[in-house]
Amino acid sequence: MPLEPLAMFPLAAVVFPTMGLPLHVFERRYQCLTRDVMAGTKEFGICLISRGCEVGGGDERVDVGTRVHIELAAPLDEERWILVTRGVERFRVTEWLDDDPYPRALVKPMPVTGGGASEDVVVSAFRAVKALRRLHSEFADGWASPCVDLHLGDSMPAAAWMLCSMSPLSLSDLQVLLEVPDDYSRLSLLRELCDAKRKDFEDVLRLSDQG
Numbered sequence: 001m002p003l004e005p006l007a008m009f010p011l012a013a014v015v016f017p018t019m020g021l022p023l024h025v026f027e028r029r030y031q032c033l034t035r036d037v038m039a040g041t042k043e044f045g046i047c048l049i050s051r052g053c054e055v056g057g058g059d060e061r062v063d064v065g066t067r068v069h070i071e072l073a074a075p076l077d078e079e080r081w082i083l084v085t086r087g088v089e090r091f092r093v094t095e096w097l098d099d100d101p102y103p104r105a106l107v108k109p110m111p112v113t114g115g116g117a118s119e120d121v122v123v124s125a126f127r128a129v130k131a132l133r134r135l136h137s138e139f140a141d142g143w144a145s146p147c148v149d150l151h152l153g154d155s156m157p158a159a160a161w162m163l164c165s166m167s168p169l170s171l172s173d174l175q176v177l178l179e180v181p182d183d184y185s186r187l188s189l190l191r192e193l194c195d196a197k198r199k200d201f202e203d204v205l206r207l208s209d210q211g
Contacts, residue, residue, distance in 0.1 A: 003094060006067065007033045007044040008103040010059055014174035015046045015066040016161040017087040025081040029102040034073070034081050042070040045091060045107060048175050061103075063093040064110065064179045087161070090178065114182030117156050122163070125187040128194035129167045135201040136168040160187050169193055 009030060015021050025034050037044050047065030072084035091107035098104070160183040164174065173193050180186040 003106040003108060005097055005104045006091070006107050007037055008061075008065075008105050009033065009044055009046050010049045010061045010103060011046055012049050012171065013046070014048050014171055014178055015068060015085075015087050016165050016178060017066055017089055018158045018161045019165045020071075020084065020086045021046070021068065023081075023083040023085060025083060026078075029099070031079045031081065033102040034083065037070065038073055042073075043067055043088065045105065046085075047093070048171060061093075061096075062175060064090065064175070065093070065107075066090055066178070067107075110181075112157060112182060114185070117160055117183040117187050119156070121184060121187050122156060122159050125160075125163050125191045125194075128191040128198070129163050132194040132198045132201075133166070133168055135198055138201075157183055163187065164190060167194055169197065 009023075013021070025031055033044060045065050045067050048062045049059045050062050051060040066087045067089050068085040069088050070083055071086055072082075074082040076082060090110040090112075092110050093105045093107050095106040096103070097106065164177045164186065167174075167190060169177075177186055177190055177193075180189060
């Protein structure tokens with residue numbers, strides 16, 4: 001079955017399935033993208049820009065991203081839009097097409113496979129994320145770590161994506177987490193990344209106290 005082209009919106013951001021992302025659409029080519037997808041499936045792909053910037057083109061992009069669905073679209077003046085989107089599923093780009101009038105690619109889904117995560121694994125990862133957020137708020141000016149809680153409900157996969165989205169990790173780390181094939185491995189890696197970054201912060205604090 002031939003793959004259908006998917007409209008693409010490269011960003012300096014990583015979007016996880018089930019997670020929401022608001023967007024302000026102001027560049028001409030993405031205004032065109034918005035009009036087209038609003039008249040069709042209301043879906044497009046978001047992938048991380050690995051080098052370059054969001055505006056003007058000429059960027060380099062990763063090949064694993066997330067299909068998102070537009071939940072709310074509010075038109076503004078000068079053909080701008082405020083969009084509220086939510087991640088649907090991961091995909092891998094098999095071929096980038098011409099960026100005319102906006103980026104497009106042929107993609108294939110990347111369903112989550114392999115071992116699922118138990119509640120113990122989710123809770124362990126949550127504690128690591130919460131501890132890192134608390135420390136991160138002491139280093140990042142203007143970044144506050146609100147009190148967070150996790151309601152597991154009936155969906156461990158959704159909880160796994162939520163924890164990745166909550167973690168104050170680098171974009172490269174978040175991209176690695178997006179690409180991990182199963183929830184158990186993803187949460188195990190998330191805990192390791194958060195613990196390692198927390199240790200770095202604690203080492204800096206210790207040296208500061210000694211100075």
